[in-house]
Amino acid sequence: MAEINYIINSFLKDISNSILPLVVFITGVLVAIIVGRLSRRLLIAAEVPEGVEGTRFERTVNRLGTSTIGLLSGLITLFLIALAVGLTLSIGGVLDTRYYLELLRGYLLQVFVAALIVIIGLIVGDKAEVEIKQSLQDVKLTEMSLLPSAVKYSILFIASLIALAQLRIETAALLVVLGGYLLGVIVLGGLAFKDLLAAGAAGVFLIFSDPYSIGDTVDIDGHRGIVQEVGLFATHIESDEEEFILPNHLVLRSGIVRIRS
Amino acid sequence: MSGLGGVVTDLVADIDAVFLFSPSTASYEAIVDESDVPVVVVAVENTVGAELFIELPIEFREIKERIRFGMEGGIDQEYIDTGTIILCAMNLFDDGIDSVIRVRAGEFTHTGIYDLFVNSRAEPSVIRNVLEVVIGLGKKGQKGKPVGALFVVGDAGKVMNKSRSLSYNPFEKSHVHVGDPIVDVMLKEFSRLDGAFVISDSGKIVSAYRYLEPAAEGVDIPKGLGTRHMAAGAITRDTNAIAIVLSESDGLVRAFSGGELIFELDPEAY
Known part of the structure; x- marks a missing residue:
């Protein structure tokens, strides 16, 4: 009798132990999906689709069957789901809670922000390229086609620098390159535009x-x-x-x- | 049916160029890929990224005017010459191309309407903006009453020297340009003043209230037009400016260049 009792007890304990993580996990996924949807609407309301129209990034993403806002809101959803998974695992006792918090505060957030910065950098760079190209449309000078790409890659370079710094990867050498580049632009630009x-x-x-x-x-x-x-x-x-x-x-x-x- | 098909085949037989009027991107790309003759796009804006492009200053309602502008632009930019046979494709009603017209480039007498916009001293966008203001003025009038107006565009220094002020110039020390958002209202208000508006090459409104004093000898404008038109014709003969006039009596907008009437259009149709 006592043995059966023990089995039932441990069974109930197991269930109650796994229900909480399950509820947390499901709630987490639901929240992630809802926040993803909301951010999608927010991005549409902020006229992001019109802003990114015609950029190479948008076209590439379109070819992959999604759109820039789809990608951004998807990224947010993914981040929140990762949070929920981590939370579930730590409540279920699989993952050490301290380790989870460390992960949350540290690396996960950094990766998320870095990814966001890279995407924004790509979009802004592409957009700047498109805008400059359009304004230079009337100037039929082949050499001028260098300028839009130069601006684009400068923006990409700075964005990747920030993203790398987010990931706490040593960027000192790249910063020196950036410094040299900016110095060159300012000094030479100042000389060139003096008059x-x-x-x-x-x-x-x-x-x-x-x-x-x-x-x-x-x-x-x-x-x-x-x-x-x-x-x-x-x-x-x-x-x-x-x-x-x-x-x-x-x-x-x-x-x-x-x-x- | 076969007879009709023959007509269409005749239309497109041995053409030398295709002119597309404000095409959609899809139809432009389809035609460019298929066509073995040059394809020229004629539109207000080059939205399709066409290589051969002629910019329309306004969406001419009159198809003849539109084609004429396209022809003169094509000849001027050397896309075509006077002997070229052109197929004009455009849409008149709903979306998509629904009309084709076959025309020989030399069939139109050269009026200089393209020259007026593109090869004047003033920038094309300035002339377009002035034309828009004048059309707006012609449509609504000033407080519902028909008004007349005279805009002299370009070569402002010479025009100022060939005219005198009727009164204090409301645009003195101001730096407004036609096309600025507030300017439409200002020009509308000031259009009750007598005299001409003078606008510089870059679109700056130099003066209102100018009394033009050009030599009017040898100005050949159609009989029956009033002093305002005569003054407009004469100042464009005396200087390198062009003039855009809104007639108070018949409500038409007319443009003058080199002392001649270049085109007239009815603002109500725009």
């Missing part, structure tokens, strides 16, 4: 103070004619035969002679 910046600053002054306006006859730096256009970077002056396009910083430097007649 444009000066012209732009002078242009702002000219536009605000309006020392001459369209239709005035002026003499600037020896170029005499009618002002046709005052832009941010250049002033167009036209005489009978010629049109002078003067950078605005030259206008400020040489001064303006207004011809009154």
Whole structure:
């Protein structure tokens, strides 16, 4: 009799021991699915599908039979399911609770964030490429096709740097590369755009103070004619035969002679 | 049925080029893949990524105007020459291509409508924006009453020197451009003023209230048009500007370039 009692008892104990993890697991999966759905709707409401339209990433994902928002919400669902599995295992006693918490706080979250950063980096990089390509569409210069890819790979590089840092992988060497790259861009860019910046600053002054306006006859730096256009970077002056396009910083430097007649 | 089929076969027989008017991507790609003659897309925007593309400034309602613009654009960009036989395919009613028209490029007399938009001093987008404002003005009028308006676009420095101010210029020291969102309202309000609007090559509104003083000799515009049109024709002959006029009496929009009337359209149809 006592033996049967023991068997029943242990059987009930086993059931009660496994019901809690089961409930936790099912609830966890349900929550994961619901949050996945919600994030999908949220992404649609935030007009993410319109934003990623036409990027290479979206096309690749489409070929795999899903979409960017599908991938993102799927990632969130997967992350939550992984959490639920871990939680179930730790309650069931298979996994040490401390170890689980460590895992949760540490690696799982990092991997999730890193994956998210890589995806966002890919999308932003592709989007930037598409946008720049579109704005350069009118410029039929083959060399210009380098610029969109350069921007795209710069963004990808930075995104992968952040993702690697998330995973606590040593990125010092890559940071040096990034530093060198940025220094090059800033120094060379500054040198290259020096005149444009000066012209732009002078242009702002000219536009605000309006020392001459369209239709005035002026003499600037020896170029005499009618002002046709005052832009941010250049002033167009036209005489009978010629049109002078003067950078605005030259206008400020040489001064303006207004011809009154 | 076979007789009808023969007509269609004759239509597409030995054509030298295909002009697609605002095609969908699917129909464009299907035709480009099949076609052994150049395929030119004529549309407001190059949404299909076509290699040969002619930009329409507005969706001309009149099919003839649309085709004419396409022809002149094609000749200007050297996609075709005057002897080319072209098949124009477009949609008139619902989605998809439902009409084909066969035309020889030289059949149209050259009006310069394409030149007006693309080869004027002012940027094409500026001319398009002005045209849109004028069409809007022609449609609604000012507070329900028909208004007239005269916009001189491009070569603003010369135009300013060939005109004088009737009164204080509301656009002095301002830096608004046509196409800015608020400008439609401003222009509509100021259109009750007399005189012309002067707009620069880049679209800056230089002045309102200008009295144009060009030499009007030798300006040949159709009889029956008023002083506003005469002034518009004359200023475009005297300078490199173009002029877009909204007639107060018949409500039509007319464009002038080089002292000649280039086209007229009814704003009610847009």
